[in-house]
Amino acid sequence: RKEVEQDPGPFNVPEGATVAFNCTYSNSASQSFFWYRQDCRKEPKLLMSVYSSGNEDGRFTAQLNRASQYISLLIRDSKLSDSATYLCVVNLNNYGQNFVFGPGTRLSVLP
Amino acid sequence: DVKVTQSSRYLVKRTGEKVFLECVQDMDHENMFWYRQDPGLGLRLIYFSYDVKMKEKGDIPEGYSVSREKKERFSLILESASTNQTSMYLCASSFKGPAGQPQHFGDGTRLSIL
Numbered sequence: 001r002k003e004v005e006q007d008p009g010p011f012n013v014p015e016g017a018t019v020a021f022n023c024t025y026s027n028s029a030s031q032s033f034f035w036y037r038q039d040c041r042k043e044p045k046l047l048m049s050v051y052s053s054g055n056e057d058g059r060f061t062a063q064l065n066r067a068s069q070y071i072s073l074l075i076r077d078s079k080l081s082d083s084a085t086y087l088c089v090v091n092l093n094n095y096g097q098n099f100v101f102g103p104g105t106r107l108s109v110l111p
Numbered sequence: 112d113v114k115v116t117q118s119s120r121y122l123v124k125r126t127g128e129k130v131f132l133e134c135v136q137d138m139d140h141e142n143m144f145w146y147r148q149d150p151g152l153g154l155r156l157i158y159f160s161y162d163v164k165m166k167e168k169g170d171i172p173e174g175y176s177v178s179r180e181k182k183e184r185f186s187l188i189l190e191s192a193s194t195n196q197t198s199m200y201l202c203a204s205s206f207k208g209p210a211g212q213p214q215h216f217g218d219g220t221r222l223s224i225l
Contacts, residue, residue, distance in 0.1 A: 032211040043201055043216040044154075087154075089214075096142050096205035096212040097161055101154045 003027060004102035006088050012108045017078045021105050023071040023088030032091040033064055035073050037084040038104065044087055047073075078109045113138045117202050117217035125225055130189040132220050134202030141207040143185035144214065145169075145177060147198040154201065160185055161207065192224045 006023045013019050025033075033050040048055065050062040050071055061074040071088055088102035118133035136143065144159040146169075156169030158177040166177050174196060178186040185204075189196055200220045206212040 032213075034213050041199075041221075043219045046213045046215065049211060049213060091211075094210040095161070095207045096214075097159065097207070099144075099156075099205075099214055103153045 002103075003100045004088055004090050006086075006102040007105045009105040010108060011105065012110060013078055014110050015078055015080060017109075018074065018076050019078055019107060020075075021073045021086050021088075021107075023073075023102055025069050025071070025088075025090045025100070027090070027092055027100075028066075028069060030069075030090045030092055031094050033071050034089040034091070035060075035062060035071075036087040036089055038087055039084050047086070075107075078107075080109050080111060083107055083109045113140075113204070113215040115202055115204055115215050115217035117200075117220050119220050120218060121221045121223075123223045123225060124189075124192050126192060126194060128189075128192045128224075130192050130222070130224075132187040132189075132200055132202075132222070134185045134187070134204075134217055135183050136185075136204040136215070137183065138204065138206075138215070139182065140204035140215075141182070142205045143179065144203040144205075145175075145185065145187045146201045146203065147171070148201060148219075149198050157187065194224050196222065197224045198222060 035047040036044040038044040054063045059076045063072045085104040092098035145157045146154045160179040176188045202217040203214040205214045
């Protein structure tokens with residue numbers, strides 16, 4: 001079983017749609033959690049950290065369920081510019097050293 | 112804003128050459144990382160460093176070495192480049208603590224070995 005698994009995708013949605021991505025992780029000792037976005041042929045960029053109580057940043061909402069070892073990302077009112085690959089990332093220690101990346105889920109927002 | 116700078120966006124080298132990829136960060140991060148990313152394989156960790164002159168092997172260190180002589184700079188060395196090392200190389204850095212520190216990536220270097 002892979003350490004971090006994500007929806008296989010791709011997701012093709014119309015502009016304005018709400019889309020949700022799911023991620024599961026296998027190591028119950030995981031300490032911190034992130035969503036990154038990666039545009040084609042570019043570097044991953046931090047979208048948001050994921051906190052235990054859930055957190056929101058504009059149209060983006062992230063949730064964490066430690067008991068189920070599950071992370072989600074919700075994007076509301078999708079824009080064309082949201083088209084990218086979304087990477088779920090788990091950090092296994094408290095020293096910023098042991099990051100495990102999911103394979104990514106590709107999103108295409110269509111006009 | 113954190114700035115992680117990689118020395119080249121695109122690089123073309125020949126088989127057997129010794130290749131140096133340089134990475135500099137300006138945020139006094141203790142941790143620095145080198146990954147490669149290939150289609151269908153995701154990001155794979157080559158090496159990371161948690162302090163000056165300290166290094167740890169990642170998942171795919173074979174054929175690579177690293178150097179960290181100064182805190183802000185982390186170099187990846189391909190000792191004798193081979194065609195299977197053609198890839199996108201990504202440098203990243205992060206604070207050692209407190210908990211919850213994310214990684215920040217450079218723009219990447221697209222390396223082609225001919």
